[in-house]
Amino acid sequence: MAFTRRDFMRGGVAAFTLGFSAPAFLTDIARAQGRARRNLVVLYLSGGNDGLSTLIPYTDAQYYARRPNLAIPAATVLQIGTDSAGTPLGLNPRLTDLRTIYNAGRLALIQRTGYNNSSRSHFQGTDIWSSADPSTPQNIGWLGRYLDRLPSPVDPLTAWSTVRETPRTLLSRTVGVPSIASIPEYAFASPNGGTDAQFARSAATRIASHVPIDRPHLAFVNSTAQAAFVTLDRVAQVANYAPTVAYPNNGLAQALLMVAGAIARGVGTSIFWVQTGGYDTHAGQNTNVANGTYNTLMTTLNGGLFAFYRDLLNQGLLNDTLVLQFSEFGRRINENGSTGTDHGAASLMMAIGGGVRGGIYGTAPNLRIASDNPTLENNSQDVRFETDFRAVYARVLDNWLGADSAAILGGNFRNGPVFI
Amino acid sequence: MSRREQEIDHLYRRAGFGASQEEIDEYTKLSVASYASSVARLLGYEQFPDDVDSKVGTPGYVGVTARSGSGFQPATNILDGRQRWLFRMVHSQRPLQEKMALFWHNHFATAYNKVLNELGDSTIATRMFTAKVDDDGSRTRGQLELFRDYALGNFRDLLIEVAKDPAMLVWLDGRTNVRSRPQENFARELMELFTMGVGEFEETDVYAGARVFTGWNLSLANRGTAQARYDFAYNAGQHETTAKEFTFPIYRDGSRVIPARSTADGMQDGIDLINAVARHPATGPRLARKLYAYFVNEVDAPDESMINGLARLYYATNFEIAPMVQAILVSSQFRDPATYYKRYSWPVEFVVRNIKEVGWRGFSVNSALTPLVNMGQQLFEPPDVNGWELGRGWFSSGGMLARMNFAALLATNQRFNLRDQVRGQVDSAESLLSYMLDRMTPPAFAGDAYNALLDYTRAGGTWTGSDAQLTTKSSGLAHLIAGSGDYQLV
Numbered sequence: 001m002a003f004t005r006r007d008f009m010r011g012g013v014a015a016f017t018l019g020f021s022a023p024a025f026l027t028d029i030a031r032a033q034g035r036a037r038r039n040l041v042v043l044y045l046s047g048g049n050d051g052l053s054t055l056i057p058y059t060d061a062q063y064y065a066r067r068p069n070l071a072i073p074a075a076t077v078l079q080i081g082t083d084s085a086g087t088p089l090g091l092n093p094r095l096t097d098l099r100t101i102y103n104a105g106r107l108a109l110i111q112r113t114g115y116n117n118s119s120r121s122h123f124q125g126t127d128i129w130s131s132a133d134p135s136t137p138q139n140i141g142w143l144g145r146y147l148d149r150l151p152s153p154v155d156p157l158t159a160w161s162t163v164r165e166t167p168r169t170l171l172s173r174t175v176g177v178p179s180i181a182s183i184p185e186y187a188f189a190s191p192n193g194g195t196d197a198q199f200a201r202s203a204a205t206r207i208a209s210h211v212p213i214d215r216p217h218l219a220f221v222n223s224t225a226q227a228a229f230v231t232l233d234r235v236a237q238v239a240n241y242a243p244t245v246a247y248p249n250n251g252l253a254q255a256l257l258m259v260a261g262a263i264a265r266g267v268g269t270s271i272f273w274v275q276t277g278g279y280d281t282h283a284g285q286n287t288n289v290a291n292g293t294y295n296t297l298m299t300t301l302n303g304g305l306f307a308f309y310r311d312l313l314n315q316g317l318l319n320d321t322l323v324l325q326f327s328e329f330g331r332r333i334n335e336n337g338s339t340g341t342d343h344g345a346a347s348l349m350m351a352i353g354g355g356v357r358g359g360i361y362g363t364a365p366n367l368r369i370a371s372d373n374p375t376l377e378n379n380s381q382d383v384r385f386e387t388d389f390r391a392v393y394a395r396v397l398d399n400w401l402g403a404d405s406a407a408i409l410g411g412n413f414r415n416g417p418v419f420i
Numbered sequence: 421m422s423r424r425e426q427e428i429d430h431l432y433r434r435a436g437f438g439a440s441q442e443e444i445d446e447y448t449k450l451s452v453a454s455y456a457s458s459v460a461r462l463l464g465y466e467q468f469p470d471d472v473d474s475k476v477g478t479p480g481y482v483g484v485t486a487r488s489g490s491g492f493q494p495a496t497n498i499l500d501g502r503q504r505w506l507f508r509m510v511h512s513q514r515p516l517q518e519k520m521a522l523f524w525h526n527h528f529a530t531a532y533n534k535v536l537n538e539l540g541d542s543t544i545a546t547r548m549f550t551a552k553v554d555d556d557g558s559r560t561r562g563q564l565e566l567f568r569d570y571a572l573g574n575f576r577d578l579l580i581e582v583a584k585d586p587a588m589l590v591w592l593d594g595r596t597n598v599r600s601r602p603q604e605n606f607a608r609e610l611m612e613l614f615t616m617g618v619g620e621f622e623e624t625d626v627y628a629g630a631r632v633f634t635g636w637n638l639s640l641a642n643r644g645t646a647q648a649r650y651d652f653a654y655n656a657g658q659h660e661t662t663a664k665e666f667t668f669p670i671y672r673d674g675s676r677v678i679p680a681r682s683t684a685d686g687m688q689d690g691i692d693l694i695n696a697v698a699r700h701p702a703t704g705p706r707l708a709r710k711l712y713a714y715f716v717n718e719v720d721a722p723d724e725s726m727i728n729g730l731a732r733l734y735y736a737t738n739f740e741i742a743p744m745v746q747a748i749l750v751s752s753q754f755r756d757p758a759t760y761y762k763r764y765s766w767p768v769e770f771v772v773r774n775i776k777e778v779g780w781r782g783f784s785v786n787s788a789l790t791p792l793v794n795m796g797q798q799l800f801e802p803p804d805v806n807g808w809e810l811g812r813g814w815f816s817s818g819g820m821l822a823r824m825n826f827a828a829l830l831a832t833n834q835r836f837n838l839r840d841q842v843r844g845q846v847d848s849a850e851s852l853l854s855y856m857l858d859r860m861t862p863p864a865f866a867g868d869a870y871n872a873l874l875d876y877t878r879a880g881g882t883w884t885g886s887d888a889q890l891t892t893k894s895s896g897l898a899h900l901i902a903g904s905g906d907y908q909l910v
Contacts, residue, residue, distance in 0.1 A: 046804075120626070121608070123806050124618055156817075164796040165809050166816050179816035185794050186818055189828040191835060191895040199879040200896055204824065206872035207865075207904045217719045217762070218863075221815050221905035225824070228817035282593040282605050284538070337601025338593060343608075378623070 037270040038355075038400055039263050041256075041323045042143070042169060044273070045301075047280030048122065049327035050341055051348035051383070053287050053294055055109055055364075056090045062333075062367035070287050070335045083111065085363040092287075094298035097306035098350075106309070106318070107352050108419035110392060111362035112375070114346030114385030118329055122280070122343075125328035130168035132390050132409055142393055143271055144172030145408045146401060156227040157234060159271035160262060162255040167273050176227045183239045183258060188232060205229050234267045241265060244314040245307050252276040253304035260311045263321065276300065279327060283338035309352060319354030322400050322420065324392070330383050333367055333376070345377055346385035349392055351419055355400065361417035362386050391416025428458055429861050430760050433910045434715050435462045435749060436515025438773035441859065459749045463572070463742065465514035472512045473504065473552070482510050482775060485786035494550055495560070496543045498532050499789060501550030502799045505564065506785040509772040520571035520745070521564060522768065523714055526810075528582050528614060529802035530563060530591045538590050544648055548587040549800045558647040563587045564800075572742035575707065575734070576698040579614065583690060584652035586638055592805065595638045599660040602630035607693075609805050615697040617706045621667065628664040632678060632689040635659035659686035670696040698739050704731035708744065715748045717762040718811050723753050761863040761909040764811050767795035769910060770823055777860045778898045779834045779841075787829060794822035815908070824903035831902070835895035839887060842894050847885060849877040849893070856897040862907045873900060 057063055058074040077090030078099045089109075091099055101107040115134050119125040127137035140148075147159060147170070154175045161170055161179040170177040180186050188204070190197035208225035212218055241261030247253040252274065259272045278297055286292025305323065312318040330347030346365075365375035365383045377384040394405035394413035399420050406412050428447070432439040439447070447458065475481050477492065484503045486492040494504035509518050536545040547560040561569075563585050570578040582588055583606070589595045597603035607629025611621045639653035664678040670692055678689050697703060708730035712722050730744050737743050748754055765773070771788045792798055796819050802808055831838075846852040853873055857865075865873060877893050901907055 120623060121612055121618055122804065123612075161816065164794070164816070164819060165803075165813055176817070179818040181818060182794070185825070186821060187825075188821065189825045191828050191832040191899050192892050196880055196892055196896060199876050200900060203872040203876035203900055204903060207869045207900065207906075210866055210869045210905075212866060217764070217812075218905055218909060220812055221764070221820070221908050224815045224817050224820040225905055228821045228824075231817060232821075282603060283596045335601075336596075336603055337598040338596030338603055340593070340596070340603075342604050 039270050039272065039317075039321045040143075040396065040400060041259055041272045041274055041321065043305075043323055043325040044126075044167070044169075044275045045279045045297075045325065045327040046122075046126070046275055046277040047327070048125070048329045048331055048343055049279045049347055050281060050285065050294065050331040050344075051111070051327075051346075052330070052333065053285070054092050054095070054298070054348050055111065055360075056092065057087055057364045057367070058090045059088050060364070060367050062369070066333050066367060066369075067335045069339050070285055070341065072287050081360065083360045083363050087364040089360060089364060092294075092298045094295055095302045097302050101306065101309055101352055102358055105358035106354065106356050107350065107358050108356050108417070109360050110349040110351070110387060110417055110419060111360065111364055112346045112383060112386035113326075113349045113362070113389045113392060114329070114383075115388055115390070116385070118345035118377075118382070118385065120329065120343040120345075122328055127168060129326055129328055129389060130171075132393055140171045140173060141167070141169035142397075142408060143169050144175070144177075146397065146403050147172040147175040147177070147271070149403065149408065150175075155268050157231045157268045159273070160259075160269045161273040162258060163273065163275045167275070170271065170273055176223050178227050178231055178235075180235055180258075181255075183235060183261075186228075186232065186235050188229075201229075235262075237265045237267060238262050243307075243311045245310045247307040247311075248300070248303040250300050250304070252300055253307055256304050256308040257311075260308055260317075263312065263317055264315055276304075281331070281340050282336070282342060283340040285335075285340045305352060313354075322351060322353035322355060322396065324396060325350040325352075326389065332381055333383065334381065345382035347383070349389065351392075353420075355420050357419050359419070361419055387416055388413060392419075395420055426757070426760070427455055427755065430755075431455070431458055431462070431749070432515070433773065433861070434754070434763070435459075436519055437509050437769055438776045438861070438910075440776040443776075455755070456750070459746070462516040462749070463746055465517050468513040470514065472508055472514075475511060476504065476507055480781075482507060482780035483782070483784035483786075485784045495552065495555035495562070496546050498536075498542065498546045498550065498800060499786070501546055501562075501564075502789055503785045504550065505799055506768070506772065506788060509768065510775050510780065510785070516745075517568055517571045520741075521567040522766070523711075524567040524571070524578070525564070525799070526802065526807040527710065528563075528567075528588065529805050529807035530585075530587050530800075531802055531804075532800040535587055535590045541648075543646075544650065547649065548590070556647070558642065558649040560649045570741075572745060573740075575739040575741055576695060577739075578741075579610075579694045579698055580691065582614070583610070583633070583636065583694060586650040586652065589636065589638050589652070590650075594633060594636050597630060597634050597636065598658045599634050602627070602634055602660065604630040606630075606636075607633055610694075611697055613806055615706070616668075616700045616702040620700065620702045625666050625668070628666055628678075629693060631660045631662075631664050632693045635683075635686060636690060654687045656683040656686060659683045659689075661686055664689065666693075666696070668696065668700060672699075699735075704734040707731075707734060707741075711744055711748060713763075713810070715745070716751075716754050717759045718764065719762040726751060726753055761906075763910050764814055765908055765910045766808070766810070767792050767797035767814065767819075767823070768799065770795070770908060771826060773910070774827060774830055774902045778830055778902065779837045781834075781837050783830060783833045787833070788826065791822055791826040791829065795819050795826070796822075820905075820908075823908060824899075827902035827907075828899045831895040831898035834898065835891050838894035838898060839891040842890050843887070846890075849874065849883050852890070852893055853877050853897060856894065856901060860898070860901050860907065862901055862904065863909060865904075865906060869904070869906070873897065876900060 056077045058077045064071045076093045079090040082088050128134045131139035132142035133139040159177040164181050166177045190200045208222045238261040247257040255274045262269050285294045287294045331341035331344040369380040390413040397403040397405035494500040549562045551560040551562040553561050592606040594606040608626045635655045635658040637655040638650045642648045663680045666676045708727045
């Protein structure tokens with residue numbers, strides 16, 4: 001049978017415990033751990049990004065033959081050079097600022113990342129990328145396992161989801177990860193003012209501290225309330241963060257602004273989750289229409305990431321920060337009848353940061369339809385992976401977070417691209 | 421003044437959205453206020469008039485807030501459509517119908533925003549979700565009304581209606597599924613999410629399924645007028661007519677191939693595939709599990725014998741939902757006190773129950789819309805076609821804070837109503853706390869949590885019973901109780 005996340009959580013996190021101590025004590029831990037630690041921002045493009053429209057093999061005739069409406073003319077792509085196999089590549093025309101980051105040597109593009117028997121299901125695919133466990137996609141997250149291995153007690157603000165739920169990637173056995181999508185809303189209200197409001201907060205905190213062993217479901221809910229109480233005041237410091245650059249007014253950029261604020265204020269968070277959607281471009285992908293769906297996606301991505309990059313650079317924080325982008329799968333090579341693309345297999349990962357060794361990693365697919373073409377799969381309909389995504393994760397775990405990737409990923413994936 | 425039977429409370433929290441004091445008074449006035457008659461009342465909701473929407477805006481009911489200038493437009497303004505649904509959840513005499521409509525909304529999760537973006541017309545897009553046929557001249561039956569019509573109906577018939585539903589045809593791109601380039605989105609989710617489940621089919625089934633539904637499209641009626649409406653239309657010219665082979669049986673004789681058909685007859689392909697996935701051996705158990713988690717228990721491992729029994733009922737009745745729900749509500753597993761409070765309330769369940777138990781005079785459900793977003797459940801905006809992340813997935817520190825803060829918002833709004841109701845009913849901090857706990861039906865608070873509530877009630881001065889004290893402490897307790905972890909469990 002198929003397991004849902006709920007099935008897993010029901011059975012799997014029964015041991016969930018949070019031994020919260022006094023908030024002041026935790027703040028000290030945060031202070032001790034926080035500033036010295038490197039930041040990792042995981043950026044999830046939800047829906048399955050069409051990597052072939054992000055990084056374009058603009059000299060592959062098959063790219064134009066198989067995408068009569070969606071192929072982006074060679075003349076407009078932002079040419080950035082060739083990969084190790086000599087294939088010329090260009091960025092999507094809307095990624096002008098990412099090219100600037102690329103030229104600064106701080107953008108790594110890792111082609112054809114994926115895994116064997118790539119799932120075409122959004123949910124299973126996302127679970128696999130999140131758990132880094134294709135055999136048990138409903139496992140807790142790869143970064144959740146990282147959190148589980150940190151010395152206890154782990155500050156509850158160590159990781160921060162900027163969406164309204166905890167993504168599987170950050171799902172951990174022992175660490176409750178707060179979801180903070182909006183700073184002003186992350187506050188405790190009370191019907192009465194003055195001392196009664198203080199009495200109310202004190203009572204609510206006491207109620208939340210009740211974590212009965214015989215009622216793990218109540219213990220779980222109360223632990224989320226506890227996590228709120230011990231993080232409220234620190235999170236509030238981010239509210240008045242003044243960035244050094246203007247951020248675009250969209251969800252992605254505003255989430256990155258919040259992350260920059262948390263990093264600059266040193267609230268103790270080192271792992272952030274940022275998500276932006278709309279990549280499930282089955283219809284009307286319209287790469288060549290001025291306000292087409294994919295162009296809007298790329299403009300949003302470009303603007304948000306560049307504001308974040310410059311903001312951190314201006315404050316000397318870029319060297320402490322790594323952005324790692326993924327999506328659950330790439331898309332079908334042939335466009336469909338709706339000027340869109342259906343679910344495919346391998347796609348593109350990107351990494352941005354002061355510690356990144358910029359460049360093009362891996363080799364582009366050859367889009368020729370042939371049974372002996374090793375760069376494609378599914379009767380040459382989809383791009384086949386070259387780099388196991390877990391090798392990218394391993395590099396991040398070992399070389400950025402100072403963790404043991406083999407223990408976290410359940411195997412040795414230390415053969416991947418040396419992008420950091 | 422213990423207000424009610426725990427078992428009836430449990431029934432109404434699960435098969436409805438909880439019960440207000442007034443409703444309990446009414447139910448217990450009935451001459452046969454037994455458990456069985458309460459179940460029959462919930463299931464037999466057709467006997468009650470479907471007239472609750474006519475009460476919108478009348479005194480005695482929770483308020484709605486019209487957008488400036490245009491009045492209350494639930495069929496054409498999505499915010500108003502959300503308000504009307506919340507209004508119905510609070511006041512409907514058919515709570516189980518609304519509860520099942522919510523179940524189907526999650527099961528066939530369809531999001532307004534994509535439909536709006538695709539169509540570029542908020543009036544038409546809203547109608548596709550929230551309109552009732554009699555709302556306006558377009559005579560659109562929105563998806564929500566479909567879910568109400570089939571709330572306890574036949575699942576196979578519901579699948580066919582969903583496959584033809586205009587919002588679904590936009591949402592999963594069915595309207596772009598054409599012969600030359602089949603579009604897989606709907607066929608995939610039909611198998612993966614709506615019926616059999618992941619692992620029960622192969623990629624080749626998705627490709628074949630996409631071809632099956634080629635030509636299932638939309639036509640636009642009343643084009644260019646204020647009454648424009650999209651209807652389902654089978655576009656024979658776009659149907660792909662060759663045979664389609666699956667890895668699972670399509671027909672009762674075990675055949676796995678949908679035969680080649682003429683374009684005129686090609687719509688039968690989709691009916692055949694829907695029949696097959698409705699009949700598939702994984703579909704019944706999967707639905708049973710979802711219903712079990714929705715009604716009975718999502719904390720402990722499901723009772724496999726009950727899942728199997730429900731699945732058998734599903735097949736034996738040719739896919740009827742009502743017998744499954746009835747079997748659940750009268751089961752010993754459902755009635756076992758050990759299953760009380762073993763569900764994590766969905767945000768809308770929490771909000772509606774909170775309103776029903778604390779009060780609504782002078783409160784507008786419009787004030788719940790933003791808090792619901794913060795709690796992670798905006799109606800008509802599920803995060804993806806897989807629906808919301810249920811159970812523990814609802815709870816994060818931010819989501820929990822949003823619940824606490826909604827409880828504070830409502831308690832603040834209701835403070836004088838609460839004062840008026842407790843005046844003369846209580847004569848001590850203990851009796852006020854007892855009154856509020858009785859009114860709000862949380863599970864029994866454990867020792868220190870109870871003491872925290874009592875200490876709060878006593879804090880700030882000795883008991884005088886003054887209006888000021890009653891106002892402060894009744895609203896304060898309404899906030900603390902509804903904002904507690906315990907109250908999130910239903």
